[in-house]
Amino acid sequence: MSLATSPSPYGRTPLHAVQVLGGGSAGSSTHVRSLASGLAARGVRVTVCAPAEAERLYAFSGVGAQHVSVPRSAEPACLAALRLTCADADVVHAHGLHAGLRAALALSGRRTPLVVTWHIRGHAEGARARLLRVLERRVAKAASVVLGTSSDLVDRARRHGARDARLAAIALPAPRKAVDRDDPDLRRPKLRAELGAVDRPLLMAVGALEHHRGYDVLLDACRALRHYDPVPLLVIAGEGPLRAEIGRRIEAEDLPVRLLGRRDDVRELLTAADLALVPSRWESRSVLAQEALHARVPLVATAVGGMRELVGDAAELVPYGDADALAAAVVRLLDDPVRQERLKDRGEQQAATWPTEDDTVTQVLSVYDELTQMWPFGQA
Template identity: 70%
Template sequence: MSPVSSNAPHGQSPLRTVQVLGGGNVASSAHVRSLAAGLVARGVRVTVCAPDEADHAYGFTGVGADHVHVPRSSDPASVAALRAACADADLVHAHGLHASFRAVLALSGRSTPLVVTWHNRARVEGARAHLLRLLERRVVRTAAVVLGTTSDLVDRARRTGARDARLAGVGLPGPRRTAEPEDPDRLRPKARAELGATGRPLLVAVGSLDKHRGYDVLLDAARAWCRLDPVPLLVIAGEGPLRTELQRRIEDEELPVRLIGRRDDAGELLAAADLALLPSSWESRSVLAQEALHARVPLVATAVGGIPDLVGDAAELVPYGNAKALADAVVRLLGDPARCDELRQKGARQAASWPTEDETVAQVLSIYDELTQPHPL
């Protein structure tokens, strides 16, 4: 095997890695792009196996990686395509449970080391939950190392039988984190005016319109702040299967809420907001939470999954499913500028403690090194 090195010694090929992504959510897809960029910059050959639409959206080839189209499906043709892409790999790194299971199938009979990163927890019930547990067990018992983005994911991997499970450092990719508006003082009122929030507080939530996001609870909470003067406007950016149901509730109950669809300018929306809201039933390293703290926007979030470890004391945390607690936290913060300033300062300090992209790549490279370098007997 080739040693992990940004400058491979004379006569040795650079390390060859395959990153497997099943389409992925925003966090895992952005992480794979960031990881690919960092690995390529250090002389590692990277092939990303993912659906074409993922490459179009995240530009893996734009950072120097090769891309092979592999559909999300685990049918024989997709597994065969992945197996062919992994034929000359020194190491395969799969992201997410279903991508990991496809990698296990594709590597069957081979000694290629497999690293798995769990970015999130699958949300299924009934018979599918049993199937999920079987898939998890097969994956973690095959993988050389399982990385979890939260401590509870690491614990879950260990309980399921992982030989080696570790907490993963996942730095928020730079372009969305570091890009500063050319004139924030001008753009903020413009963004608020376009959203219809001139002269009133603006609350922002970002994420797919799925059941686990807790938007039903958020709409329940929105009724409570209708009594405020001026009435805050809640803007939800995202698309999903619950859009029609949520829109019907907004209209029937005359709630001060706007669904604005999927947006590419989430950072600008947050920068214009008075508060960011995260009412989910479970999150790992929420991109919204990270961007809110980086943007110095006070955050109200549910105390679930990896959120408490991620934000520390730099956000107002409430129980999931408790509309009154959520509404009370929002009303309290809107009436307490000093507490908002305190959260902004704490948020900046907390964000500075998170791993950077370089630190994330360094951790992954050290694991690749463990698994590929020959060790003396």
């Protein structure tokens, strides 16, 4: 018996939940795959509306969901396709603001409940920032329930008019492919040699090469770290519009930094690092921060968004935009192995408090149950 046809716990036709993705960031797409798997295993009929590329990368159909290719666009044809897919949905669950807007437009005139998960906070300036606020208000007011991945996002949704905003139980999904840990004592030096950090500290950052990630500040900190002996090597895994600009600066200033591009082995690479760095302007549930604490890699991060809520006292937190503070925190940790071990132990304890994938599915099912009791199944 397939997951999708497992007996429904509702004693009737299985509840139909449509998941709507926009462009599908790595975090939201991985979350939707995990959620779809858990929902299908509990007898829910799951349809994932996402671009074809997202299906190729995350294989939603491989975990019991049906995939419907819907491009990330608010054009009439795309909205019509989304509206058709949602025609028999009992609940529609959109992930991200743009997906939330498209879902709200597709459900216009229907009573189908809409859940929107805000995974991240949008970043824009000037006129685009005003448009972003309009989008946030539109989505917050259209949603039956907004699930925010951090408390500040929940508060933001409420300020923008959400009738019901709650903190989401977002889990860090298990890796899709097992990491080779047969002999970690041998694998770690091999990875460090491949990265060029045999006799020097290895620092690691991960994320799209975009302005809000704080890479300009991180490069400033690396310039200051050139005076440390031996000079640490920073590796950055990720792609984005700033790659050429960052590359030029690395070369012009002779910075000890390597751009690795997009990698699908970040968890394995992290096991070779001495420190993980998150210099972002804003973060919710940073995947790198979670991976670092799970892997017992000391973390230095900016005290922004939901970071303190996520890591507690299991990391060195510094103000955003302060390159000197970031560099000083790195030096303090590199010079203090005892502090490193203390953070590793705290990290394991903190990670044990985070929601599991089962917690995530349980919360979402509870929300669906609540909403579908208000709007009976199949009622448009």
